[in-house]
Amino acid sequence: MKMDIKxxxxxxxxxxxxxxxxxxxxxxxxxxxxxxxxxxxxxVGGLAQNLGISESAIxxxxxxxxxxxxxKSRRQGKEVYYLVxxxxxxxxxxxxxxxxQKER
Amino acid sequence: MKMDIKxxxxxxxxxxxxxxxxxxxxxxxxxxxxxxxxxxxxxVGGLAQNLGISESAIxxxxxxxxxxxxxKSRRQGKEVYYLVxxxxxxxxxxxxxxxxQKER
DNA sequence: TTAACATCTGCATATATGTTCAAATGTTGT
DNA sequence: ACAACATTTGAACATATATGCAGATGTTAA
Numbered sequence: 001m002k003m004d005i006k007x008x009x010x011x012x013x014x015x016x017x018x019x020x021x022x023x024x025x026x027x028x029x030x031x032x033x034x035x036x037x038x039x040x041x042x043x044v045g046g047l048a049q050n051l052g053i054s055e056s057a058i059x060x061x062x063x064x065x066x067x068x069x070x071x072k073s074r075r076q077g078k079e080v081y082y083l084v085x086x087x088x089x090x091x092x093x094x095x096x097x098x099x100x101q102k103e104r
Numbered sequence: 105m106k107m108d109i110k111x112x113x114x115x116x117x118x119x120x121x122x123x124x125x126x127x128x129x130x131x132x133x134x135x136x137x138x139x140x141x142x143x144x145x146x147x148v149g150g151l152a153q154n155l156g157i158s159e160s161a162i163x164x165x166x167x168x169x170x171x172x173x174x175x176k177s178r179r180q181g182k183e184v185y186y187l188v189x190x191x192x193x194x195x196x197x198x199x200x201x202x203x204x205q206k207e208r
Numbered sequence: 209t210t211a212a213c214a215t216c217t218g219c220a221t222a223t224a225t226g227t228t229c230a231a232a233t234g235t236t237g238t
Numbered sequence: 239a240c241a242a243c244a245t246t247t248g249a250a251c252a253t254a255t256a257t258g259c260a261g262a263t264g265t266t267a268a
Contacts, residue, residue, distance in 0.1 A: 005140060005144070008139060008140045008144060009136055009139055009154055009155060010136055010201065014201075014205065015132045015133075015136045015139065016135075018135045019129065019132045019135045022126045022129035022130045023126075023225095024126075025130075026123050026126045026129075027123050027226075028120045029119075030123070031114060031126075032113055032114055032116070035113055036112045039112050040109070040112060042109065044244070044246090045243095045244065045245085046109060051113060055244080056227075056229080056245090056247090058245095059247085060226075063246075063247085075234090075235085075245095077236065078234080078235050078236065078242095078244045079235095079243095079245085080244080080245065080246095088199075088203050088206075091199070092199050095195070096125055096126055097122050099125065100118060100125055101118065102192075127255095131255085147214085148214070148215060149213095149215085157257090158258070158259095159215070160215090160216085160257075160259075161257055161258080163216055164216090164256075164257075166216095167216075179215095179265085181214090181266070182215080182266065183213095184214080
């Protein structure tokens with residue numbers, strides 16, 4: 001029997017989801033945000049202050065990450081704390097960071 | 105001594121590189137292309153035919169991936185064969201695919 | 209050198225995306 | 239209820255990105 005290339009290709013629907021997942025890590029600001037949230041819980045203002053990005057921009061990114069279910073949020077008083085708690089996501093992200101840092 | 109959040113944040117330069125790496129996997133067409141090239145060598149025409157994407161579009165993507173050093177190319181006659189041969193990249197990609205496929 | 213085929217390239221363009229701004233919403237303490 | 243603070247939201251805008259098209263380049267066989 002013969003091996004068909006089409007059997008190797010991800011169907012478009014799955015591929016779109018994979019692309020969407022990786023898109024979460026494809027922006028400099030989001031990478032910086034996630035580099036914190038994979039290690040410790042943090043609120044919007046704290047992130048904005050430490051990353052030098054506006055609170056609004058941070059919030060937009062977090063909304064996106066929340067809709068993708070990549071971060072969890074918890075309100076404590078006026079503040080909302082975010083974190084990444086999925087070990088697979090953390091591992092995936094860290095692997096990308098490691099690969100970049102190994103290249104020098 | 106106290107733990108500063110700034111110590112957790114990836115510097116902008118590194119973050120930009122990480123984002124760039126993940127951007128390679130952040131487009132549906134590229135994901136489909138890579139889903140083949142992580143498993144077997146393939147040429148431009150073959151990819152175009154099996155993915156239903158124009159040869160020009162495929163070539164544009166491959167140029168990008170080549171510049172990122174994520175794929176290797178080898179010319180055999182008129183055809184140019186591409187593949188992904190870095191085990192870390194393959195693992196990273198596969199991990200993303202696995203995560204999506206586990207979610208159903 | 210031609211012809212035929214495969215791939216690549218630059219440009220144009222439509223769409224997607226990140227950020228800012230201003231205003232809205234939510235929360236706490238007075 | 240009000241003021242003060244934190245976060246969210248939607249609209250507008252500027253930039254980035256994917257793709258098609260037309261032509262250029264590379265390769266082989268005659």
